Amino acid sequence: SLEPLLIGHFSMERIGDFDYKYVDPPIRFEGCGCDVIPAIVGYGQGVKLVSEIGMEKIRSYNAKLLEYLVEKLNEFKGIEFYSPTEMTRNPGIVSFRLKDTDPQQLKVNLEKQYKVIFSKRDAPWRLPDSFNRISVHCFNTEKDIDDAMFAIKQAIPDVS
Secondary structure, eight states: OOOOSSOOGGGEEEOSSSOEEEOSTTHHHHTTOOOOHHHHHHHHHHHHHHHHHOHHHHHHHHHHHHHHHHHHHTTSTTEEESSOOSGGGOSSEEEEEETTOOHHHHHHHHHHHHOOOOEEEEOTTTOSSEEEEEEOOTTOOHHHHHHHHHHHHHHSGGGO
16 A cells, blocks of 8 residues: 655556556556666767767768669569658658568568568558568668668569
8 A cells, every 4th residue: 555755657557648556566666767877878879979970961871872772672673662762751761562572571581591680561551561661871881782682682582
């Protein structure tokens, strides 16, 4: 029946926008938590890096990478894009599907054969199919894109 002195995410259960109830002891007394120091330090270093490089330089570089990625993806027959492909409307994430290719199988093949981290998404509420996603950012290079395109061609040889 004791109420904790401090509460946090793990010590309560939300039952409405502004209402909560305590979870069962003992966790209700342990749940005020502490700051995730590595995440805070990492966030600070990320801000420092972006400040040193400059947002406009990052934006410009990402635009070039996005253009290159879309150019390379367009070399595949039957590609269908589910996201904008121009930088003015896209921060660097390209959603697509290759004709006659199962997005889940492509994801599995790339991860298994090439250790490429590849995303497969399901969006039945707004799109007819599942699809794959590739993202680029300032830490990527055109060679990374070339390597990904090579891996796709090898993982699903009949798509190019």
